Amino acid sequence: MAWSPDFEEQLQLVRALLEVEGMRRQSDRDLYIQLLEDALGHYLPFARDERPLYDVMHLVRACLAYPGAIQTLVKIVEQVCGDSRAVRRVKELVEQLFPEPLLTFQERSDLHRIVRESAEGGFRTITPALVADLYRKAVEPLGPPLHCDPGDLSEVLAQLEELTSGLDGVPPLLVFVENLAARVAEPTASALRSWADRFADRLELAPEAKGAVRERAVRALEGTVPAAESAGPYSYLIIEFRPDAITADHYLTSAWLQCDGEHGVMLHCDDEDPLPRHRLQEVIEKLLADPQVVNRPHTELMVEFVLPRVLLDVPFDQIQINIEGLTRRLGIEYPVVVRSFDRMRSRTLHHNWRRKWNWLRGNPTRASLCRLPVRSTLGHELLYNNLLEESSIGVAMSFPPSAEREKTPDELWVSLHAGIPIAVWCRRRESDPGSFFTEVQQLWDQGVFSLPQSVLQLRRKALRALEKAPADDHLGFQLTLMFDDADRLPEPYVRLSAPA
Template identity: 30%
Template sequence: MSAGEQTHGPGRELHLPSTVRVAVREAIVNLLANAGLAADRPGRSLMLELIHDNLGFPLTLSEHATGRDQLIDVVNACARADGGMHALDQAVRMLRPGSPESELLHRLVHEPRMHDLLPDSELSWLRSVLRGFTPSRLGILVRRAASPATCPAADPGDAWEAFCLLTELNTPAHGLPPALAFVELVAAKCARPLGDELREWNTWQARRVQGEARLRELRTEREHNGGGELRLHLVIMVEPDGIDPDRHVVSHWRQEDPQEWPPARGGIATIRGADLEYHVDQLIVDAERAWSEYREEVALEFVLPRALVNLPVHRWCKEHETGDPRPLFLDYPIVIRSLERMFSRQWHRAWRIRWEAMSGNPSAERVYYCSPQDTAGRHRLDAILSDGKWLMMVLAGPPPTRPRPGGDEMATGLRSGIPVLLWHPDAATDVLHEVVAWLLDGGGLGDLPARTQDSRRAAFREVTNPVDLRIARDLVVLWDDPSRLLFLDEGPYLPDAMREDSDERGRAS
């Protein structure tokens, strides 16, 4: 563990001695005492002479009644002196060459690990609790505690083994070692009183290593995420094949942890148009098998280019192999997302501003209903949507596969940052507006995907409603969250046309 106070590389010293943490100094005092230097006055005096020789000047020390108190004074004086900890390291290496204590002291000075900073009694108690305990989704807890770049490659067998693996990782700048972040996550999996005991233990250890602030933040984050709003997402991207118009390229991203984004891309396949629904069916069934032990809700999203936004994904079914396929909307809120906007970074600032505005005030009064007159004049709709009041658009009709320059509803909405677009393939304007107003009544924009799903279910049940919900089955909801962008393994994905343009610019530079 890098305690944040060391400088890296052999022979380098702590140039900011005040940052030598109490936990490091405590561990060094314990090590020296266990090596017999608390009781061995002559040995302690010799160590001090060597420290002074290595420093080139004497430390200012006080006389103490006990040998341990004298060691504390020596270690604290070394921590305050420029080069002092390095001098201590060299002195012990000369006193006890090749000994385990000299090797451990060297690591504590230059690269202390979490395991080295905790007293044996503390580790013994934690071992008794974690050994043999395997919380659900242990691998996810380990990845969440460690940053993705430093996550241990080994697959731990139980929580104690996971803790030990995480003690080898560096401490982030915020000061909470990954091993203690892991204990906090495990505590959340335990019932009382054990969960409370683990949290109390963790509070003391975080104080020891000066990671209390980050621990408080972590607990606050968990409280905010404890309201049942977490979802797992399966995101499926469909693109036309660049050569065969009857084929489509399908990629997918499946979340394994609702608190982590982005997940890794799950794969890519080229599928005939007639087989698209069946391929998506298999992706969903595979996801449900992987999620069999989860309790979170699931959301299904389709990332589509302009040419495919009218693909009827909301009518598709799953489990065709059973002979009784089940409509997707019975189990998932289904939305689409814009491929062009996701990878057009020049649109993202406006997009994020409107999304944040919607999070703060999702009022139904912030919906703009388009009319044919809006596209009669060039850039008339651009001017209307430049008002930050608007957060959702109801299109006058389904968008054509190719945009109309200067007067295209969908293109204008995307470029203006409108995060939510809705349309219907053939509903009359007044009926569509009535249904939308009913969907937004009470919950506003924030509940639109779930309310749309409920309306589709209600239409099947022939529930009596004040509006005609039969049109709800073909409503298309483009619901775009800018915080969940997609990435391929090598970085942000670019559609072929954009990638070629980027390559040209790269060659030109």
């Protein structure tokens, strides 16, 4: 709690509790502790002692860490032991020494019951990262940091109860519960909203204030990555193939290992020995066997290819890699995405890219996908104008991009200029646009930030389909995903980019 009585006051309360007949026997205290934990909704950690004075002292000090715990304990003792003189003395001391808690006994009990009963239902998609984000939104910039495990909702609710009022006069706990209700399934969502309404009515919040809190919760939903999209943490193997300036169709290789939020570690840099296209597979296999990759900080690995325009349509996800004698496709082992080498090295193309990515981070559920069933007949300027719209984040093309060496604009090149960070296309020239867009929309609906993982599952599904029909026309064999994270650039591009 933000304030607690000193040692002498705690000792005074302990001795008053021991005057209650039911608190003198350890078996009775065990029952009260069990009832208290049930009411709080979580385990109450403290050391036990065979000596009554020390045992009750440990209990009182443990209760100080949880808002309303002392009041709840006294209420339980009163319910069991009745309204005796000793109980009244304890109640008077608690009223003198402790501020009135934000929640009543019944409110706290009801809230923790909803959380407890819904732990395996409506809350199963709520990740610790999302809880921490909702906490920050509730306490606002000036609020204290979260000091407990975000994976324990009961602990988070206890810390929020200590904050009696926010900057707008609304308790952060009420804001948190409304935000939480906006992200869970029914009937849990309705139970939380009903609890919030009763709590707000007791506080006599004005109807417009209650409405503003609920409206803010809906708006906040658009600014948080849904739990299903929270992938990682990941290690990233970034492989760049640069066109050799002298020998046609030969490429120089650089590679980095990167983790979320950290600079990349250079694994390989070849500026002198360009390789022909058919030897690029050797480089990939060597990098996957590199000790730093094998012993990467995070088990989950994503493979990213930074490619010039001429290589963007090469099916690197279908490359057969041989690791320790077992051959398999790279795209069923790891999420495989491509990134644009040309945009990464050109600072003139970074502004729109950064703007789009910043908007996407705050509005993942509002991101829209532009469908291009045929090569553009509208003109590149009109397409560019349409893609500049703030919510235009992705492009889906039922045809592959142009592989011409000259920088003649095509639909993908226009998209890169407009800052589009995500693009998908079918490498098969004669694909059916209708079925292609249906499948891509299903991937998009699973969450924008989880696209690399969703495409990985699609590629595995395509391989399983070969058992029934030996044909490679499944989209999982033909799909390329460009997923260009503007926040995470490999060296040396980090030094060229604007601050994230």
